Amino acid sequence: MQIFENDHIQLIEDQSIVYIELKKEGFTLKDFDRILKKNPRIKLTSFASLRKALNGEPGERVEIGSWLPPIEIVVSRDRMLATMYINDDPAKIFNDEEMMNKQIREIAENVGVKFGIHTLTLDDVKSGKPVTVASGLPPKSGQDAKVNYLEIPDRKPQILSDGRADYFDMNFIFEIEQDAWLGEKIPAQPGTPGKNVLGEVILATDGKDVALNYDSASIYEQEEDGKLVIKAKNGGVLENKNGKLSIHKHIQVKNDVGVETGNLTFDGSITISGTVVAGYSIVASGDISIEDVEGVTGAKLIESKFGDVYIRGGIFGNSETVVRAGGNIYVKHTNDSTLHALKDIFIDSYSLGSNLKAQNVYVNEQNGKIIGGYVEATHSIHTAISGNRLERKTALVITLPDRKDSAKVIIDKQDKIIHLEKEIADLDAKVFPVKPFLEKLNEIQRQTYDDTVEKIHQKETELKQLEREVDEIVQQIRNMGDEKISITKEAFPGTYIQIGKKSTTLTKVTCGDFLLENGELNV
Known part of the structure; x- marks a missing residue:
């Protein structure tokens, strides 16, 4: 089929291949470009062959390109789109919308398109630009739980x-x-x-x-x-x-812990509506809450192994009361007492002549007071006032762990943890097969079983304590570098301040944040 002919060249299509035949010299590449614009179905595939033909001998037929169909439909690499390319004047190809869609569908099906074929209007194709004729349906991920x-x-x-x-x-x-x-x-x-x-x-x-x-x-x-x-x-x-x-076991003591109850030891949490009478103790694995607004006077020991201790009122310790917590301690005030928390201590009003030890000690920074006693923390101490006008000695100390020593302690405790875990696993292996047959055990067998279960419980308690101690040391090491003692209103003379190995005793009233700067106290 002849595509084009003039005095200089003719273009011939044969089995969708386009050939050029030079009839007379003098036809330029610029002239040929005008022919390409008028014949969009010609796709030039070899510019070098075209140039050679235009500069060659007349009469020689040279392959220069391909003859495109009036409509092409190409499927994208991901097979989610089919695009139609129009290689001729749309007005010559389409003049009836229904026939156009039928024609497009046939061509699409010939290239394998079976799903998501669009229905087009004549306006969609009149520009001659590529048109999406089919779209896939993307998968939809399920909602996460x-x-x-x-x-x-x-x-x-x-x-x-x-x-x-x-x-x-x-x-x-x-x-x-x-x-x-x-x-x-x-x-x-x-x-x-x-x-x-x-x-x-x-x-x-x-x-x-x-x-x-x-x-x-x-x-x-x-x-x-x-x-x-x-x-x-x-x-x-x-x-x-x-x-x-x-969920942890919980008991409620409606009155006081004292003569009627005796000392209490409980594997769980304890709420005491009253107080702990002088000389008596309570020890719990979980939280301890003492609700009496008058607080505690002269109690011997209040200890939560793994939880927090909350004393709604204050503590009048008479140099006898010890409060220990595997978590935090919350108290209104403390007089002549010893408080030791594995985490933090929170005091609403004041600490008078008491020994406090925790990661952080918070005494109300608006008007709280630390007067006398010894306060030791591994990260920070906060109060409004320290000491008093009588220059009562008040020690505020931040201890810094030695990294090498701490690493040795951690390794030692981790070895003990591994050993305990093995012991617990061995004991579990003994009791587990027996559980379904408890009712059939004789008295001696049942006692052996109960003793083994109690051993497991004791070792699990010991394991928890070791794990908490390791966590505490690791946390101390992580927090190293931003330790401070914050006194917002007045630090009286007689206040002893120490961070790490650096220390001083204040000789005049001051306030502010005391910390290490370039290895020295900023006093």
């Missing part, structure tokens, strides 16, 4: 308008009842498959699962209305430690 937990109130004092911390309304013990709702999970949803323009199914990604994190010994799981719901096996105190929910 969603987890919601019962919100536990923050264990923080309410800050009043004058800046004081109100320690009298803390919701310290968060108690729940048996079968109470604790959380739920909406399971991950399956994805919706897609399909490409060739009709091939594209698999979808299912939503990601998220685990409900809880202690299976105290919390159970059941399905309700397509959700996984967790509930309390028994009533007790709900705690969230490192994102894991658990």
Whole structure:
């Protein structure tokens, strides 16, 4: 088929190949470019061959390109789009919309397009620009699982308008009842498959699962209305430690701990509506809350192995009372007492002649006072006033751990942890097979079983304590470098300040943040 002819050249199509034949010299590349613009179906594939032909001998036929169909449909590499390229004047190809769509569909099907073919209008194609004629349906990923937990109130004092911390309304013990709702999970949803323009199914990604994190010994799981719901096996105190929910046993002492109760030791949390009478002790694995607004006078020992201690009133220790906590200590005031918290100590009013030890010690920075005694922290000490006008000696000390010594201690404790974990696993292996047959055991066998369970419990308690001690040392090392003693109003003469190995005793009234700058105290 002849495409074009003039006095100089003729263009011939044969089996979709375009040839040029020179008839007379003098036809330029610029002249040929005008022909290409008028004949968009010509696709030049060899510019070098064209140049050679125009400069060659007349009569020679040379292949220079290909003859495009009036309509081309090309499928994208990802098979999600089919695009139509119009290689001629659209008005010559299309004049009836219905016939146009039928023609496009036939061409699309010939190249394998089976899905998502669009219906076009004449206006869609009149510009001659590429037009999308089919679109695939992308797969839709499933929704991820969603987890919601019962919100536990923050264990923080309410800050009043004058800046004081109100320690009298803390919701310290968060108690729940048996079968109470604790959380739920909406399971991950399956994805919706897609399909490409060739009709091939594209698999979808299912939503990601998220685990409900809880202690299976105290919390159970059941399905309700397509959700996984967790509930309390028994009533007790709900705690969230490192994102894991658990319920601990809880007892309530309606009156005082004293003659009627004797000393109390309990594996769980204790709430005391009254006080702890002088000379008596309470030890619990969980939190301890003493609600009497008058506080505690002369109690011997108040100790929470792994939880917090909250004393709504103050402590009059008479140089006898010791309060220890595996977590934090919250108290209104303390007189002549010893307080040791593995985490922080919070005091609302004052500390008088007491020995305090924690990571951080916070005495109300609006008007709190530390007068006399010895306060030791590993990170920071905060108060409004230290010492008094009588220049009573008041020691505020920040201890800095030695990295090498700390590393040795950590290694030693980790070795003990590994040893304990092995011992617990060995003991578990002895009792686990026996559990289904407890009712069939004789008296001696049952006693052996109970003794072994008690050993496991003791070793688990020891393991928890070691792990907490390691965490404390690691936290101290991480926090090294920003230690400070903050006294917002008055630091009286007689106040002894020490950070690491650097120390001084104040000789005049001052205030501010005391810290190490270039290895020296900024006093």
